[in-house]
Amino acid sequence: MDDVTSNFDLVLSAFWLTIQLALISGLASLVLGTLLAAMRVGPVAVLRRAAGVYVNVVRNTPLLIVFLFVFIAIPNVGYLTDTPFLLKGVIALTFYTSAFVCEALRAGINSVPLGQAEAARAIGLTFGQNMTNVVLPQAFRAVVPPLASVLIALTKNTSVAAAFGLLEATARMRGFTNNNADDRLLIFATFALGYIIVVELISLGAFGLERRWKAAR
Amino acid sequence: MSNVLFDTPGPRTVARHRLYTVATVLALLVLAGAVLWVLWTNGELDYDPWEFVVTPAFLQVLGQGTWTTLTQAVAAIALALVFGVVFGVGKLSDHAWLRWPCWAVVEFFRAVPLLLLIVFIFFAYGVGDGIGPYWSLVIGLMLYNGAVVAEILRAGVLAVPKGQGEAAYAIGMRKTQVMSIVLLPQAVKIMLPALISQLVVALKDTSLGFYIAAPGLTYVGRSIWTELGNQFQVAVVVATIYIVLNLLLSGLATIVQRRLVGETSPIDLTDVGNMQGGQSTGGGI
Incomplete structure (x- = not known):
């Protein structure tokens, strides 16, 4: 454990x-997911x-396969060869996560009853x-918890980047366990x-937003 | 068509939408054409790099890899069911000393990235004389999916109408009997679609075995491209196998959902293959 405490900056x-x-990638997938x-x-x-086809295909593709394309297959064709690893990681994570952001937003919009718009x-x-006074405020509120779930999952999914040479937390843990059995x-x-x-920080943030935006019913 | 977001379009809007349609179709065609042209000029569509798809030996290896991957997913889900039932029922217990540890275990395994778990299991118990990469992957999948199944089970049991449990108590059943004879059988019916969706998640996550060189589709893929140097083509084939398998399973989940539960939406704890969808409690994950 000394190795970890003395190298805590790592x-x-x-x-x-x-x-x-x-x-x-969270910000980028929010943008792309909203467009979708x-x-x-x-x-x-x-x-x-x-957009439906995109979401369906991406949701059924393992994230690791997306990384495989961005880090190995596409560079092998001759593109993304000089791109920094961080950017490639962001591309893969955004491509994957935006499909889930899209679904969360769609569910939020659909949860607003038709009668609201009609009234x-x-x-x-x-x-x-x-839109600005009736539909979207309700949709935003409904969308906070599922979007927080997507962002939390995204945070956990960043660990897949470890398999492709990015020295983030999971890869670092592997290094430490190798040296300190x-x-x-x-x-x-x-x-x-x-x-x-x-993860708890994200869910606390979402909880705060939810409480702040809560409408009296 | 009436929608919360927009009015039923009039004739002028319909014409404008037709213009958008044409523009979109053209843009998509141009995009597809550009991709194909790039691939074509780079020789990625030649026969040679694709030849492994019609070579019996490679096909057999790919088939074995697919089979291994499927057994990993099924073994993981089967073990996860046991784990999930134990901890899910534990979370529903009336005794705080049982409920809290179960809660902590479930929350821990849901909050920790699956890959971190797998890497830890592999390097702590898998290497050398240990359990090996196959079981490291399966046990990692079991712990994570078991925690999710525990949540699904809890949601399923709570979704059984309250009167069922009350009626069972009223005719003199014990707590265990109420759970095992009345609540769980009905919960299974509610849970089944969510469980099949979780199988899709498990199947997707078997690909994480790539990092610890566990046998399976991604491992087979890597050995094929190290031999032939056709990374792109192998990635396309492996991705296609995964997507087709998952689409089949997702379709099955939808059918089971319609048959058993009706048109209502399933218990969704599966988005991004991780979190608890729309039922977030805010505090936990």
Whole structure:
């Protein structure tokens, strides 16, 4: 365990990389996922179909296979060869996570009862007013818990990057366990605790947002 | 078609949508064409790098890899069911001294990344004379999926109408009898679609064995491309096998859902293959 305590900066920098991966790909998948969700609930049938196919295929693909494409298969064809590893990790995680973000958003929008929009229209609100004052506020609230789940899963999924040469927390734990066979359990507990802290922070944040946005009913 | 987001389109909007449709189709065609052209000019669509798909020896290896992967997923889910029933029922216990440890175990294994768990199991107990990569992977999958199954089970038991348990107590059944004769059998019916979805998750996660060189599809894929140097083609084939298997299982889950539970949405604890979907409690994961 001395090795870990004396090299604690390595543990911290590993978790910093984990957090970077989670943050950047989290933001990117929120953007891409929102676009996809807009396509999936929009009025144009082809866009709906295309986004649907994307979501269905990606949801049934293992994340490791996505990484395999970004880190091995595509560079082998001659693209993404000089791209930094962090960026490649972000690309793979975003490609995967945005499908789940899209589904969470779609479920949130669909959870707003049709009667709400109809009532808003009946009292003469325009489309813009209807969206900004009636539909979207309700959809955002409904979407917070599932989106938090997606972000938590994303944080855990960053560990897959370890298999492709990114020295984030899981890869660092492997290094430490290799050198300190006697303290494996403690090392595992340390890194597990690190992940649990990150995950709990996200769910506390979501809980706070949920409470703050809660509407009196 | 009426929708919460937009009005039923009028003739002018319909025309505009038709324009969007044409533009989208064109854009998608151009995209697909560009990808194919790039692949074509790089020689990735030639016969040679694809030849392994029609070579019996490679096909056999791929088949074995698929089979190993399937056995891993099934073994993991079977063990996870045992784990899940023990800890799920434990979480529903009336005794705090039993409930809290079960809660802690379930929450721990759901919060820790599966790969971290697998790496730990492999390097602590798997290497050398240990249990080996196959069982390291299966046990890692068991612990994680077992924790999820425990949650599914709890949700399933709680979803059985309250009157069922009350009626059972009223006719004089004991706690164990109520759980095993009345609640669990009905919960299984509610849980089944979610369980099959979890099988999809387990099947996807078997690919993590790549990191510890556990036998299975990804391992077979790696050995094929180290021999032939056709990373791209092998990745396409392995991805296709995974996607087809998962789509079949997802389809099965939908059918079972319709048959057993009706059109209502399943207990969804499976998005991103990890978290507890719409039923987040906020505090835990």
